[in-house]
Amino acid sequence: MNRILITGGAGFAxxxxxRALRDRNPDxxxxxxxxxxxxGSELTLxxxxxxxxxxxxxxxRNPHDFPQDFKADVLxxxxxxxxxxxxYSSAPNYLLxxxxxxxxxxxxYCRKHQSQIIFLSTSRVYSTRALCSARIVETSTRFTFAEEQVLPGCSPEGISADFPTTGPRSLYGTTKLAAELLIEEYGHAYGIxxxxxxxxxxxxxxxxxxxxQGIFTFWLWRHLQGKPLTYIGFDGTGRQTRDLLDARDLATLLDLQIKEPEVWNGWNGWNGNVGGGRQISLSLQETTALCRELTGNVVPIAADLNPRLMDIPIYLSDCAQLYARTS
Ligand SMILES: NC(=O)c1ccc[n+]([C@@H]2O[C@H](COP(=O)([O-])OP(=O)(O)OC[C@H]3O[C@@H](n4cnc5c(N)ncnc54)[C@H](O)[C@@H]3O)[C@@H](O)[C@H]2O)c1
Structure with missing residues (x-):
């Protein structure tokens, strides 16, 4: 793979x-x-x-903006x-x-050039209603998933790809799920x-x-700046919990997926969860403790009991399928 096109390439991911692909593939x-x-994207340029x-x-959004002179092996x-x-608070046109x-x-573009496509999707493809109805246990600092679950694809390890995707999942999550379906269809129809x-x-x-978006970095940044924060919803105690992944580790995975799209453990057609998993997860309350330790700053944290639209108490990526391919 010598020619790589990255759309949204000035953004965080x-x-x-x-940069990671450049380091690993100097040619x-x-x-x-x-x-x-x-x-802020301009700052990465x-x-x-x-x-x-x-x-x-x-x-x-404009097909004519795709490079005409560059036939990528992978997009x-x-x-x-x-x-x-x-x-939600404005028209959804730009999002859609x-x-x-x-x-x-x-x-x-990929159909025309027979390029591989790697798509960054999201845990938000899973049903918000189902995520809110998973059985949870409340500890003093966080939510965890209970041992006994009614829904498929949910366990103390987190949410697997068997979890329901039907029902509202946010407009953002729906665009991502719709794109996923099209990607699968293009792979089948056009052999990409x-x-x-x-x-x-x-x-x-x-x-x-x-x-x-980027809650952990945001939390740390506010501590560094000494600025106030708010625990929103879920009794205002900051026990909402997420897993997290360093984007550089995601890049390591992409390097594997690019190098051997078809052969190496069969990445072609892969659609699965990628995240820190249960082992690398934090609640907001735990994040606060960590940020205080790292920055030495204690910032005021208010409690807002009103739930945020489409918010969920806990999400952990069950990455068993991914680990089976990579370990
Ligand atoms: N950051 C996360 O926690 C996270 C989690 C799950 C999935 N994702 C997915 O990863 C991808 C990258 O997210 P990110 O965190 O880097 O976001 P980001 O906002 O930092 O980067 C997105 C980039 O896309 C660019 N962009 C936006 N609209 C565009 C358009 N119409 N044409 C061209 N460029 C446009 C922006 O300028 C920005 O540089 C997204 O698809 C996101 O859904 C991110």
């Missing part, structure tokens, strides 16, 4: 993946395309340029409106057009190699985090 030609719509990664100012789709709250039409344009990674929360350097 895209730029991290671009490859990497182009990253981004409309720089996310504030000098570092990417210094690493020899070509930048194309382009918008995935890594990292562009998105990635907020779970997107489309970027996440769904953008994915279709990426697929059309497809890989879908359903990511839990990502974290790491260069994340321009906010509460709707």
């Amino acid at each position: 895209g730029s991290t993946i671009a 490859s030609e990497i182009v990253q395309a981004d409309n720089l719509g996310r504030r 000098p570092g990417l340029a210094a690493a020899g990664i070509r930048f194309l100012h382009g918008d995935v 890594v789709e990292c562009s998105a409106e990635p907020s779970v709250m997107a489309g 057009e970027t996440n769904l039409s953008g994915a279709i344009n990426c697929l059309e 190699h497809t890989v879908i990674n359903r990511c839990g929360v990502l974290a790491g350097p260069w994340q321009m985090a906010h509460p709707d």
